[in-house]
Amino acid sequence: MKVFLSELAELKLLKLNKHLLENWSKKVRDNFIDKLSDRIKQISKQPKSCPESSEFIGLYKCVVTKQSTFYYRILETKNEIEIITLFDTRQNPKKLKKDLR
Numbered sequence: 001m002k003v004f005l006s007e008l009a010e011l012k013l014l015k016l017n018k019h020l021l022e023n024w025s026k027k028v029r030d031n032f033i034d035k036l037s038d039r040i041k042q043i044s045k046q047p048k049s050c051p052e053s054s055e056f057i058g059l060y061k062c063v064v065t066k067q068s069t070f071y072y073r074i075l076e077t078k079n080e081i082e083i084i085t086l087f088d089t090r091q092n093p094k095k096l097k098k099d100l101r
Contacts, residue, residue, distance in 0.1 A: 001074070003044045003081045008099060009070065012086040016068070036064050040083075047074045047081055056100050059084065071100060 005013065013036075020029035039062050042049055050062040050072075059071045067090055072083045085099040 001044050001047055001079050001081050003040050003072075003083065005083045006085070008085050009083045016086060016088075032065065032068070036068075036070075039064050039070075043072065043081055059100065071096075 016032075017029060020032060043060075043062060048060070050060045053059045053061045053071065056071065059073050061069055061071055063069050064086075067088055068086060069089055070083050070086045072081050074081055085096070087096050087099070
């Protein structure tokens with residue numbers, strides 16, 4: 001299946017990329033991008049390989065690192081997967097609810 005990022009997910013990925021480069025290093029950022037790419041490849045081949053969210057109906061939760069998760073939905077009729085948002089698990093969960101409304 002084709003995987004694409006929502007506008008919100010793209011924005012959050014850009015912010016995270018900038019944060020990792022400014023506060024950590026290129027190596028840390030590259031490692032994160034590699035892990036994210038691996039998880040995207042995984043869901044493109046096996047869309048239901050990540051658990052369904054118990055809190056958000058119709059969404060799946062994919063853990064990238066201990067600190068980072070993304071939520072996605074499967075658009076069966078289009079044969080696509082939309083990554084809705086990336087989420088830093090250290091944030092207040094109420095922020096996630098705002099993203100997924």
